[in-house]
Amino acid sequence: MKLPFVIAAALAMVVGVTHPAQAKDAAPRKLAGRYLLATDDGRPADCIIRLKTDPIGKGQALDLTEECRQRLGLQSVTAWQPRGDLILFLSEAGTPVVTFQEDEELEAAKNRFVFSEANGGNRYLREWRDGDVLMSQKPYDAAGTWTMSVKSANACVLVLKKGASGDAGTVALQPGCRAEIAALQLAAWKKEGQDLLLLDQAGKMVQRYIALDPNSLRKQDDNTVMLGRPVRN
Numbered sequence: 001m002k003l004p005f006v007i008a009a010a011l012a013m014v015v016g017v018t019h020p021a022q023a024k025d026a027a028p029r030k031l032a033g034r035y036l037l038a039t040d041d042g043r044p045a046d047c048i049i050r051l052k053t054d055p056i057g058k059g060q061a062l063d064l065t066e067e068c069r070q071r072l073g074l075q076s077v078t079a080w081q082p083r084g085d086l087i088l089f090l091s092e093a094g095t096p097v098v099t100f101q102e103d104e105e106l107e108a109a110k111n112r113f114v115f116s117e118a119n120g121g122n123r124y125l126r127e128w129r130d131g132d133v134l135m136s137q138k139p140y141d142a143a144g145t146w147t148m149s150v151k152s153a154n155a156c157v158l159v160l161k162k163g164a165s166g167d168a169g170t171v172a173l174q175p176g177c178r179a180e181i182a183a184l185q186l187a188a189w190k191k192e193g194q195d196l197l198l199l200d201q202a203g204k205m206v207q208r209y210i211a212l213d214p215n216s217l218r219k220q221d222d223n224t225v226m227l228g229r230p231v232r233n
Helices: 003-031 066-072 104-110
Strands: 033-039 047-056 059-063 079-083 086-090 096-102 114-117 123-127 144-150 153-162 168-173 186-192 195-200 205-213 216-219 225-228
Touching (some): 003 047, 033 066, 047 066, 059 086, 096 123, 104 114, 104 225
Antiparallel strands (some): 033 123, 047 059, 059 079, 086 096, 096 114, 114 123, 144 153, 144 225, 168 186, 195 205, 205 216, 216 225
16 A cells, blocks of 8 residues: 555656656756847847757857947857856856846737846847848838736727828827826827927927837837737727
Protein backbone atom coordinates (compact mmCIF):
# COMPACT_ATOMS: atom_id res chain seq x y z
CA MET A 1 0.00 0.00 0.00
CA LYS A 2 2.97 2.31 0.44
CA LEU A 3 4.16 1.86 -3.14
CA PRO A 4 1.87 4.55 -4.68
CA PHE A 5 3.16 7.07 -2.15
CA VAL A 6 6.75 6.22 -3.06
CA ILE A 7 5.98 6.60 -6.75
CA ALA A 8 4.17 9.88 -6.14
CA ALA A 9 7.08 11.21 -4.12
CA ALA A 10 9.52 10.20 -6.83
CA LEU A 11 7.42 11.92 -9.48
CA ALA A 12 7.19 15.03 -7.35
CA MET A 13 10.97 15.11 -7.06
CA VAL A 14 11.34 14.78 -10.85
CA VAL A 15 8.83 17.56 -11.50
CA GLY A 16 10.44 19.73 -8.86
CA VAL A 17 13.85 19.28 -10.43
CA THR A 18 12.91 19.67 -14.09
CA HIS A 19 10.18 22.32 -14.07
CA PRO A 20 12.33 25.32 -13.04
CA ALA A 21 14.89 24.48 -15.73
CA GLN A 22 12.15 24.17 -18.33
CA ALA A 23 10.64 27.49 -17.25
CA LYS A 24 14.02 29.17 -17.35
CA ASP A 25 14.72 27.85 -20.85
CA ALA A 26 11.22 28.70 -22.10
CA ALA A 27 11.35 32.40 -21.22
CA PRO A 28 13.61 33.51 -24.11
CA ARG A 29 11.62 31.38 -26.57
CA LYS A 30 8.36 32.88 -25.33
CA LEU A 31 9.49 36.46 -25.81
CA ALA A 32 11.82 36.06 -28.80
CA GLY A 33 10.70 37.46 -32.13
CA ARG A 34 10.23 40.76 -33.92
CA TYR A 35 9.26 43.92 -32.05
CA LEU A 36 8.57 47.52 -32.91
CA LEU A 37 11.13 49.60 -31.01
CA ALA A 38 10.03 53.22 -30.81
CA THR A 39 9.61 56.27 -28.59
CA ASP A 40 6.46 57.96 -27.31
CA ASP A 41 7.87 61.50 -27.44
CA GLY A 42 6.85 62.16 -31.02
CA ARG A 43 10.23 61.50 -32.65
CA PRO A 44 10.13 59.55 -35.96
CA ALA A 45 12.37 56.88 -34.48
CA ASP A 46 10.53 53.60 -34.95
CA CYS A 47 12.57 50.53 -35.88
CA ILE A 48 12.19 46.76 -36.06
CA ILE A 49 14.32 44.74 -33.65
CA ARG A 50 14.61 40.96 -33.62
CA LEU A 51 15.13 39.30 -30.23
CA LYS A 52 16.79 35.95 -30.89
CA THR A 53 17.38 32.85 -28.76
CA ASP A 54 21.06 32.39 -29.68
CA PRO A 55 23.24 32.69 -26.55
CA ILE A 56 25.75 35.54 -26.57
CA GLY A 57 27.68 36.64 -23.50
CA LYS A 58 25.28 36.81 -20.55
CA GLY A 59 22.14 37.01 -22.68
CA GLN A 60 20.66 36.28 -26.08
CA ALA A 61 21.53 37.79 -29.44
CA LEU A 62 19.52 40.56 -31.10
CA ASP A 63 19.41 42.19 -34.54
CA LEU A 64 19.16 45.98 -34.80
CA THR A 65 20.52 48.17 -37.58
CA GLU A 66 23.28 50.65 -36.83
CA GLU A 67 21.01 53.49 -37.94
CA CYS A 68 18.41 52.48 -35.35
CA ARG A 69 21.07 52.14 -32.66
CA GLN A 70 22.14 55.71 -33.33
CA ARG A 71 18.62 57.14 -33.43
CA LEU A 72 17.51 55.38 -30.25
CA GLY A 73 20.74 55.70 -28.24
CA LEU A 74 21.49 51.97 -28.11
CA GLN A 75 25.05 51.89 -29.47
CA SER A 76 26.36 49.87 -26.52
CA VAL A 77 23.63 47.20 -26.57
CA THR A 78 24.79 43.76 -27.73
CA ALA A 79 22.28 41.32 -26.15
CA TRP A 80 18.94 40.98 -24.40
CA GLN A 81 17.72 38.96 -21.45
CA PRO A 82 14.25 38.21 -20.01
CA ARG A 83 13.91 38.54 -16.25
CA GLY A 84 10.45 38.03 -14.78
CA ASP A 85 8.21 40.68 -16.38
CA LEU A 86 11.24 42.62 -17.63
CA ILE A 87 13.29 42.66 -20.81
CA LEU A 88 16.85 43.85 -20.27
CA PHE A 89 19.12 45.22 -22.99
CA LEU A 90 22.70 44.33 -22.06
CA SER A 91 26.13 45.71 -22.88
CA GLU A 92 28.99 43.49 -24.03
CA ALA A 93 30.01 43.17 -20.36
CA GLY A 94 26.52 41.93 -19.44
CA THR A 95 25.51 45.15 -17.67
CA PRO A 96 21.88 46.28 -18.12
CA VAL A 97 21.73 49.35 -20.38
CA VAL A 98 17.95 49.68 -20.73
CA THR A 99 15.17 47.99 -18.75
CA PHE A 100 11.70 47.47 -20.23
CA GLN A 101 8.73 46.67 -17.96
CA GLU A 102 5.76 44.67 -19.20
CA ASP A 103 2.85 47.08 -19.79
CA GLU A 104 -0.33 45.15 -18.99
CA GLU A 105 -2.63 48.08 -19.81
CA LEU A 106 -1.35 48.31 -23.36
CA GLU A 107 -1.20 44.54 -23.73
CA ALA A 108 -4.90 44.35 -22.90
CA ALA A 109 -5.66 47.02 -25.49
CA LYS A 110 -3.42 45.59 -28.24
CA ASN A 111 -3.62 41.84 -27.44
CA ARG A 112 0.13 41.45 -27.89
CA PHE A 113 3.31 41.83 -25.85
CA VAL A 114 4.12 45.45 -24.94
CA PHE A 115 7.04 46.61 -22.79
CA SER A 116 7.58 50.24 -21.76
CA GLU A 117 10.94 51.63 -20.69
CA ALA A 118 11.28 51.69 -16.90
CA ASN A 119 12.57 54.58 -14.79
CA GLY A 120 10.83 57.32 -16.75
CA GLY A 121 12.23 56.49 -20.19
CA ASN A 122 10.23 57.05 -23.37
CA ARG A 123 11.18 54.00 -25.45
CA TYR A 124 8.92 50.98 -25.77
CA LEU A 125 8.75 47.54 -27.38
CA ARG A 126 5.61 46.20 -29.03
CA GLU A 127 5.28 42.75 -30.55
CA TRP A 128 5.43 43.00 -34.34
CA ARG A 129 3.05 41.00 -36.49
CA ASP A 130 2.71 40.39 -40.21
CA GLY A 131 0.80 43.24 -41.79
CA ASP A 132 2.04 45.89 -39.34
CA VAL A 133 3.46 49.07 -40.85
CA LEU A 134 5.95 51.50 -39.34
CA MET A 135 4.13 54.68 -38.35
CA SER A 136 6.97 56.77 -39.80
CA GLN A 137 6.10 55.26 -43.18
CA LYS A 138 2.30 55.40 -43.09
CA PRO A 139 0.32 58.58 -42.33
CA TYR A 140 -3.10 58.05 -40.74
CA ASP A 141 -6.37 59.93 -41.05
CA ALA A 142 -7.35 61.23 -37.61
CA ALA A 143 -10.86 62.28 -38.61
CA GLY A 144 -13.68 60.02 -37.49
CA THR A 145 -14.88 58.35 -34.31
CA TRP A 146 -12.52 57.45 -31.46
CA THR A 147 -13.12 55.82 -28.09
CA MET A 148 -11.09 57.22 -25.21
CA SER A 149 -10.24 54.63 -22.56
CA VAL A 150 -8.69 55.16 -19.14
CA LYS A 151 -7.10 52.08 -17.56
CA SER A 152 -8.81 49.92 -20.20
CA ALA A 153 -12.30 51.26 -19.29
CA ASN A 154 -14.26 53.34 -21.81
CA ALA A 155 -14.37 56.98 -20.72
CA CYS A 156 -15.70 58.88 -23.73
CA VAL A 157 -16.53 58.68 -27.43
CA LEU A 158 -15.20 61.54 -29.54
CA VAL A 159 -16.00 62.45 -33.12
CA LEU A 160 -13.21 64.35 -34.87
CA LYS A 161 -14.69 66.32 -37.74
CA LYS A 162 -12.37 67.20 -40.60
CA GLY A 163 -11.79 70.86 -41.44
CA ALA A 164 -10.65 72.48 -44.67
CA SER A 165 -6.98 71.51 -44.22
CA GLY A 166 -7.66 67.81 -43.63
CA ASP A 167 -5.21 67.67 -40.70
CA ALA A 168 -7.33 69.75 -38.32
CA GLY A 169 -10.95 70.24 -37.37
CA THR A 170 -13.48 70.24 -34.55
CA VAL A 171 -14.20 67.78 -31.73
CA ALA A 172 -17.66 66.63 -30.63
CA LEU A 173 -18.16 64.56 -27.47
CA GLN A 174 -20.89 61.94 -27.50
CA PRO A 175 -23.33 61.69 -24.54
CA GLY A 176 -22.10 59.63 -21.60
CA CYS A 177 -18.54 60.96 -21.30
CA ARG A 178 -17.00 60.96 -17.85
CA ALA A 179 -17.26 64.27 -16.02
CA GLU A 180 -13.49 64.81 -15.96
CA ILE A 181 -13.33 64.41 -19.74
CA ALA A 182 -16.27 66.74 -20.35
CA ALA A 183 -14.62 69.31 -18.07
CA LEU A 184 -11.69 69.57 -20.50
CA GLN A 185 -14.04 71.35 -22.94
CA LEU A 186 -12.40 69.78 -25.96
CA ALA A 187 -13.33 71.76 -29.06
CA ALA A 188 -10.74 71.19 -31.78
CA TRP A 189 -7.98 68.89 -32.98
CA LYS A 190 -4.93 69.05 -35.22
CA LYS A 191 -2.04 66.84 -36.24
CA GLU A 192 1.64 67.60 -35.75
CA GLY A 193 3.52 64.99 -37.72
CA GLN A 194 2.13 61.69 -36.41
CA ASP A 195 0.91 63.24 -33.14
CA LEU A 196 -2.72 64.13 -32.48
CA LEU A 197 -3.37 67.25 -30.40
CA LEU A 198 -6.71 67.92 -28.69
CA LEU A 199 -7.43 71.61 -28.05
CA ASP A 200 -9.85 73.46 -25.78
CA GLN A 201 -12.21 76.27 -26.79
CA ALA A 202 -9.40 78.82 -26.48
CA GLY A 203 -7.20 76.86 -28.87
CA LYS A 204 -4.85 75.68 -26.12
CA MET A 205 -3.49 72.14 -26.32
CA VAL A 206 -5.04 69.98 -23.60
CA GLN A 207 -3.79 66.53 -24.59
CA ARG A 208 -1.20 65.11 -27.00
CA TYR A 209 -1.42 61.55 -28.32
CA ILE A 210 1.33 59.45 -29.89
CA ALA A 211 0.35 57.10 -32.73
CA LEU A 212 1.05 53.43 -32.05
CA ASP A 213 -0.65 52.36 -35.28
CA PRO A 214 -3.38 53.85 -37.50
CA ASN A 215 -6.11 52.68 -35.11
CA SER A 216 -4.65 53.35 -31.67
CA LEU A 217 -3.03 56.34 -30.00
CA ARG A 218 -1.50 56.68 -26.54
CA LYS A 219 -1.57 59.85 -24.45
CA GLN A 220 1.88 61.32 -24.05
CA ASP A 221 3.30 60.78 -20.54
CA ASP A 222 0.32 58.64 -19.47
CA ASN A 223 0.21 55.02 -20.63
CA THR A 224 -3.24 54.46 -19.10
CA VAL A 225 -5.09 56.79 -21.51
CA MET A 226 -5.69 55.55 -25.05
CA LEU A 227 -7.65 56.52 -28.13
CA GLY A 228 -8.86 53.64 -30.31
CA ARG A 229 -11.14 53.13 -33.26
CA PRO A 230 -14.44 51.52 -32.22
CA VAL A 231 -14.70 47.82 -33.06
CA ARG A 232 -17.22 47.19 -35.80
CA ASN A 233 -19.03 43.85 -35.83
